[in-house]
Amino acid sequence: MSNKIAALARANVRALTPYQSARRLGGNGDVWLNANEYPLAVPFDLRQQTLNRYPECQPKQVIERYAAYAGVTTDQLLVCRGADEGIELLIRAFCEPGKDAVLFCPPTYGMYHVSAETFGVEHRTVAARDNWQLNLPAIAAQLDGVKVVYVCSPNNPTGNVINPDDIRQLLEMTRGKALVVADEAYIEFCPQATLSSWLQDYPQLVILRTLSKAFALAGLRCGFTLANAEVIELLMKVIAPYPLSTPVADIAAQALSEQGLVLMREHTRQLIANREKLIADLRECGCVEQVYNSDTNYVLARFTNSSLVFKNLWDQGIILRDQNTQPGLSGCLRISIGTREECDRVIAALQALAGASVSREQA
Ligand SMILES: *Cc1c(COP(=O)(O)O)cnc(C)c1O
Numbered sequence: 001m002s003n004k005i006a007a008l009a010r011a012n013v014r015a016l017t018p019y020q021s022a023r024r025l026g027g028n029g030d031v032w033l034n035a036n037e038y039p040l041a042v043p044f045d046l047r048q049q050t051l052n053r054y055p056e057c058q059p060k061q062v063i064e065r066y067a068a069y070a071g072v073t074t075d076q077l078l079v080c081r082g083a084d085e086g087i088e089l090l091i092r093a094f095c096e097p098g099k100d101a102v103l104f105c106p107p108t109y110g111m112y113h114v115s116a117e118t119f120g121v122e123h124r125t126v127a128a129r130d131n132w133q134l135n136l137p138a139i140a141a142q143l144d145g146v147k148v149v150y151v152c153s154p155n156n157p158t159g160n161v162i163n164p165d166d167i168r169q170l171l172e173m174t175r176g177k178a179l180v181v182a183d184e185a186y187i188e189f190c191p192q193a194t195l196s197s198w199l200q201d202y203p204q205l206v207i208l209r210t211l212s213k214a215f216a217l218a219g220l221r222c223g224f225t226l227a228n229a230e231v232i233e234l235l236m237k238v239i240a241p242y243p244l245s246t247p248v249a250d251i252a253a254q255a256l257s258e259q260g261l262v263l264m265r266e267h268t269r270q271l272i273a274n275r276e277k278l279i280a281d282l283r284e285c286g287c288v289e290q291v292y293n294s295d296t297n298y299v300l301a302r303f304t305n306s307s308l309v310f311k312n313l314w315d316q317g318i319i320l321r322d323q324n325t326q327p328g329l330s331g332c333l334r335i336s337i338g339t340r341e342e343c344d345r346v347i348a349a350l351q352a353l354a355g356a357s358v359s360r361e362q363a
Helices: 002-008 060-070 082-094 111-118 136-141 164-174 229-238 246-255 258-283 306-315 340-362
Strands: 077-080 101-104 122-125 146-152 179-183 205-210 223-227 288-291 298-303 332-336
Touching: 060 077, 060 223, 060 246, 077 082, 077 229, 082 111, 082 146, 082 179, 082 205, 082 223, 082 229, 101 111, 111 122, 136 164, 146 164, 164 179, 223 229, 246 258, 258 288, 258 298, 258 340, 298 306, 306 332, 306 340
Parallel strands: 101 122, 101 146, 146 179, 179 205
Antiparallel strands: 077 223, 205 223, 288 298, 298 332
16 A cells, blocks of 8 residues: 555655754754754744734845845845755756756755755766865866756855855856855854855855854744845745745744844854864864864864764764765764853763773773
8 A cells, every 4th residue: 555655656756865854863862963053042022913814925024134134135035944945946946857957066965965856856966175165177067957056155064165266266157057056054153255245246146044053043944045136036936825934934033133133143153162162172082083174053073983972972962963974074073063061061071982992992
């Protein structure tokens, strides 16, 4: 019976491995450092009570506030159900299944692959160079038939900003051929790196943003797409009629108020301070081979025995994100920046582990 139902599904859906989100992977932790969330809940009020009515498709106050925050006009902006929906809308509007392709540069965020696969759109990969910057000649050689190029900057999980001169070259070589989508999910941790002022020069540039990371609202499911009006109009054709519920718009507007922005910037400063201390402490740990610099709210580190570290900390309720199977990231774990106490718990656990292996060697 169930076999027959599965046979009815599209072949690419049958073959699909769904995105292994931190929530799906589970775990029984009290220190959650695997989804790049803000570590503490920020309180909001539910002010709009008109739940008998359908919500606005593009809630005016949210759009106006985010446009002001991001320095774009309201017709250059779309709000939807997280940056993940933005990734998907672009494929829906621009890629013909079985004909067009998307391109991205691993190691990077996993949803570009999953979204392309879901829609039966070819995904082409060009590995990042050793310093995790774009390999432009290799990208140029692969652009035939590509409609969307995803560039995650700063990149998840490596934490580095992509060289703006390289993105400019990419924009030059894709003019009139393909969209270049800069995923700026972590841009609040390095606001000077945003490409938003380039929208006027490049009609095919798209920028993805979210309230899930620095704004501490991963549970809200609210993100933004910044692009020229022509692109936004096309995305508006394929978006659901009511992408945001009334409570989501209500809370998003509060998060984007003057007071909300002040709070977000305070939180960001604190996390950056915690990050720099965590990086310094990690570099003193015996079991750590390399710690990469980060412009985000997470740190990538290479361990001498990453699976042992991952499991040992998991068993103590400290949940990290294993990146070991991503290309170029063998032995790497990603650690989200939590509270100072949570960062210190990680370090204490690593020191205990290093101490244990030293005493085993001595025994
Ligand atoms: C977290 C993340 C997203 C998804 O953001 P949502 O708004 O929660 O859907 C998109 N891109 C990158 C690079 C991310 O890390």
